Amino acid sequence: GESVGLHLPTLSVQEGDNSIINCAYSNSASDYFIWYKQESGKGPQFIIDIRSNMDKRQGQRVTVLLNKTVKHLSLQIAATQPGDSAVYFCAEESNAGNNRKLIWGLGTSLAVNP
Amino acid sequence: GAGVSQTPSNKVTEKGKYVELRCDPISGHTALYWYRQSLGQGPEFLIYFQGTGAADDSGLPNDRFFAVRPEGSVSTLKIQRTERGDSAVYLCASSALQGRELFFGEGSRLTVL
Numbered sequence: 001g002e003s004v005g006l007h008l009p010t011l012s013v014q015e016g017d018n019s020i021i022n023c024a025y026s027n028s029a030s031d032y033f034i035w036y037k038q039e040s041g042k043g044p045q046f047i048i049d050i051r052s053n054m055d056k057r058q059g060q061r062v063t064v065l066l067n068k069t070v071k072h073l074s075l076q077i078a079a080t081q082p083g084d085s086a087v088y089f090c091a092e093e094s095n096a097g098n099n100r101k102l103i104w105g106l107g108t109s110l111a112v113n114p
Numbered sequence: 115g116a117g118v119s120q121t122p123s124n125k126v127t128e129k130g131k132y133v134e135l136r137c138d139p140i141s142g143h144t145a146l147y148w149y150r151q152s153l154g155q156g157p158e159f160l161i162y163f164q165g166t167g168a169a170d171d172s173g174l175p176n177d178r179f180f181a182v183r184p185e186g187s188v189s190t191l192k193i194q195r196t197e198r199g200d201s202a203v204y205l206c207a208s209s210a211l212q213g214r215e216l217f218f219g220e221g222s223r224l225t226v227l
Contacts, residue, residue, distance in 0.1 A: 032214065043118070043205050043218030044157065089156050093214070101147075101170060102216075104156030 012111045019077040021108045023090035026071060030092040034102065035064060035075045039086045047075070047088075077110075085112045116140065118219035120206050126225045127196055135191040135222045139208030146189050147216060148181055149205040157205055163189060196226045 013019050025033070031052040036044035050057045050064045050073075057064050063076040073090050087109050091102040119138040127133055139146050144165055149157035159173040166186045174180070178196075183189040193200055203223050207216040 034214075041220070043207070043220050044216075045218070046215045049214065091156070101159035101162055101173065102157075104158070107154070107156055 009106070010109045010111070012113060013080050015080060015082060015112055015114050017080055019075075019080045019084070019110060019112075021075045021077075021088050021090075021110065023073040023075075023105055024071060025073060025090075025092050025105075027092060027094055027103070028068075028071070029094045030103075032093040033064070033066060033073050034091045034093070035062075035073075036089045036091060037084075037086045038089065038107070044089060080110075080112050082112045082114060085110055118206055118208055118217055120204075120219035120222050122222055123220065124223045124225075126227065128227050129196060129198060131196050131226075133193045133196055133224060135193075135204050135206075135224070137189045137191070137206030137208075137219060139187065139189070139206070140217055141187075142210070143208035143217070144186065144211045145209045146183060147207045147209075148189070148191050149207065151203045151205055151221070160191070160204075193224075196224075198226045200224060201226045 034049040035047040037047050038044045048059045048062050048064050050066050055066055061078045065074045077084055087107040089104050089107045091104045093102050121136045146163040148160040150160055151157045161168055161174055161181050162170040163183045166183055178194045180192045201224055203221040205218055205221045207218040209216050
């Protein structure tokens with residue numbers, strides 16, 4: 001079936017280093033991808049999104065890369081800070097009629113060491 | 115506050131009981147979503163409202179689950195004859211009419227004993 005998954009369940013980095021979190025998807029019909037951050041006990045928080053007609057999108061300290069050839073999505077966080085410690089989810093949405101539901105991956109836990 | 119509000123934050127109930135979870139979306143947001151999240155997993159879609167109507171309820175696991183949004187604002191997720199497998203965090207999110215960014219509440223943690 002169609003699925004979204006993450007390569008690495010956990011990632012530990014030093015404060016100030018760059019972090020890269022990867023995600024694979026298999027639904028070629030998906031046209032919109034989003035990264036969410038979820039801190040313990042809280043709901044997911046939007047970080048950045050990208051449409052399928054783009055390869056790269058940058059935000060503040062974050063960059064999302066989309067490789068449609070290999071169906072791969074990544075989130076890069078520059079100069080990782082302790083406040084970045086959280087679980088990161090990628091999610092995909094397919095433009096199927098009025099269906100606006102997201103399909104989420106399993107999540108990667110990011111731990112930032114001071 | 116200005117964010118999505120969910121009540122109760124925690125609910126412990128016994129198997130077979132009826133439960134209601136409430137979501138108060140961001141004012142003016144026409145789209146409202148319910149998701150369910152188990153420990154260590156990503157959120158699982160349950161139902162999506164556009165205004166008062168359920169635009170997509172394909173994620174509801176069975177007929178014990180029902181959700182309403184009678185006035186296009188507050189929504190209630192209703193679970194009948196709860197089972198231990200219903201234990202999870204139930205997340206509500208809302209978004210503006212044309213917006214795709216979802217704003218999530220902090221969730222209602224349901225524990226069925």
